[in-house]
Amino acid sequence: MRYPGDWLSLALVLIPTLLAGLLAWPGAADAGQWLAYLGRLAGVAGLACLLAAAILSVRIPGFDRPFGGLTRLWQQHHYLGLGAFLLLLLHPPLMALSRLPYGKPAMLEVLLPPAADWAMWAGWLGLMAMMIFLAPSFQFFGRPNYQRWKALHFLAGLALVAGLVHTLPLTRSLPTHLSLTVWGGLGGLAVLVFAWRATIARRVQRRPYRVSRVETLADRVVEISLLPLRGRRLAFEPGQFIYFTPHDSTLANGRGEEHPFTISSAPEEEVLRIAVKDLGDASRALQSLQTDTEADVEGPYGLFFPPASRERPQLWIGGGIGITPFVSAAEHIRMGGHWGDSFLINCTNDPSRAYYHDQLQAAAEASSNLRCLDHFFETHGALNRAFVVEHCPDAAEREWFVCGPTPLVRIARDIARELGVPKTSFHSEEFDFL
Ligand SMILES: Cc1cc2nc3c(=O)[nH]c(=O)nc-3n(C[C@H](O)[C@H](O)[C@H](O)COP(=O)(O)OP(=O)(O)OC[C@H]3O[C@@H](n4cnc5c(N)ncnc54)[C@H](O)[C@@H]3O)c2cc1C
Incomplete structure (x- = not known):
């Protein structure tokens, strides 16, 4: 429980589950009644997880901050989805087994209900929809195509409505008025979130920008500069x-498709900059984005540097394109931004990939509380504890901020653990929502 939002997620799941657990307590009951109690409780907790996951999928700038940023908020969304799936999978077998004392036909009636029992069929429909949209998330068949995976997520809406249609007429865990209040409240919020995302969110939240410059930083990496077309800058x-979201009509891929990129310019600058590495179809096409075309910008999201940690001495470790948040912070410091003493290790394969080297060194020369050091994999090998401690002897006392590929984040986490850095002082970002 690191952020206030964590309590909200917990409350959304625990309130219905505890209410059902207490109000439907079977007391001195037989095995069948206990199984039915557990089955219903799994259903209630599963539906609460599903509704909480839907509510937390809201994407409004600022809403993610109490959760520690959008990446962390969506991690919770994933865990809630997984919890919902596992609990709802348990629900039918437990309910069926609870009928065993009344004979096999009674048990089978749960698994294969009569055609007219629409409430039961709604439950099965919801479960099927969940299986279809969650299977790619578990990566059973390898890494899914991101856009298809996202489109499939709209089946979550069907699962959610079917779950409510199943629960409201059948519920025996909560008195009717309480059931209507709890499920009506959570369901209503979830439906609002869906409606918001599917309809006006894009129009309201996106800002029009003009691509003012596209500069090649290295092989397969460009920096895109953007200026606001109307209204205030972000x-x-x-x-x-x-x-x-680029609207350049010459793009081979990804036109009109939104992708997340970390801002590499300082908040003080008029121009907004992002650096894009070719990591797939859309980011490859962006390497030849045309200037003077329009693009939409939505945000800002994320909380990589939590305000409470910014004053403290810091160790930054950036790997490859994961250098972008540090470029923004370094420029902010250079422009007089209030920030704690910071030591950057810029990890790249070789000097040709250290594309922000000159800019970072210039920022370090202009500021007494910023130091920048290169680490080249080809020369130094993998980053290790000896390298970190040799160059930054007080690393253990600093807040750690790490952004880069998963192996680098793992290595940095191990070094931090060995040095006794508290878990709460380790912050990382891997540029991946899956
Ligand atoms: C918080 C965050 C910050 C990022 N910052 C940068 C940055 O500063 N510079 C940079 O080059 N890259 C950054 N990325 C990665 C960048 O978003 C992906 O490389 C890009 O979306 C890939 O799209 P694609 O179609 O080219 O590749 P694909 O082959 O379609 O996707 C490759 C992988 O990128 C991810 N991805 C694809 N589309 C999306 C999407 N719309 N939303 C979220 N993830 C997606 C998925 O994990 C996918 O498996 C960031 C990612 C995140 C989550």
Whole structure:
């Protein structure tokens, strides 16, 4: 429980589950009644997880902050989805087994209800929809195509409505008025979130920008500069990211598709910059984005540098394109931004990939509380504890911020653990929502 939002997620699941657990307590009952109690409780907790996951899928700039940023909020959304799936899978077999004392036909009636029993069939429909949209999330068949995976997520709406249609007429765990209040409240919120995302969210939240410059930083990496077309420029903090939607009609892929990119410019600058590495179809196409085309910007999202940690001495470890949040913070410091003493290790394969080297060194020279050091995999090998401690002897006393590929984050986490850095002082971002 690191952030206030964590309590909200817990409350959304625990309140209905505890109410059902207490109000439907079977007392001195037989095995069948206990199985029915457990089965209903699994159903209530599963539906609560599903509704909480839907409510937390809301994407409004600022809403993610109490949860520690959008990446963390969506991690909770994933865990809730997984919890819902497992609990709802348990629900039918437990309910069926509870009928065993009344004979096999009674048991089978739960698994294969009569055609007219629409409430029971709604339950099965919801479960099927969940299986279809969650299977790619568990990566049973390898890493899914992100856009298809996202589109499939709309089946969650069907699962949610079917779950409510199944629960409301059948519920025996909560008195009717309480059931209507709890499920009506949570269901209503979830439906609002769906409706918001499916209809006006894009129009209201996106800001029009013009691509003012596209500069090649290295092989397969470009920096895109953007200027607001209308209205005020985006206010943001170092470490935050935007959803970028290009409208360049010449793009081979990804036109009109939104993708998250960390802002690499400082909040003080008029121009908004992002650096894009070719990691797939859309980001490859962005390597040849045309200037003077329009693009939408939505955000800012994320909380990589939590405000409470910004004053403290910090160790930054950036790997490859994961250097972007540190470029923004370094520029912010150079422009006089209030920030704690910071030591950056810029991890790249070789000097040709250290594309922000000059800019970072210039920021370090201009500021007494910023130091920047390169780490080249080709020369130094993998980052290790000896390298960190040799160059940053007080690393153990600093807040750690790590952004880069998963193996680098893992290595940094191990070094931090060995040095006794508390878990709460370790912050990481891997540029991946899956
Ligand atoms: C918080 C965050 C910040 C990021 N910042 C940067 C950055 O500063 N610079 C940079 O080059 N890259 C950044 N990325 C990664 C970038 O978003 C992906 O490389 C890009 O979306 C890939 O899309 P694609 O179609 O080219 O590749 P694909 O082959 O379609 O996708 C490759 C992988 O990228 C991820 N991805 C794809 N589309 C999306 C999407 N719409 N939303 C979320 N993830 C997606 C998925 O994990 C997918 O498996 C960031 C990612 C996140 C989550």
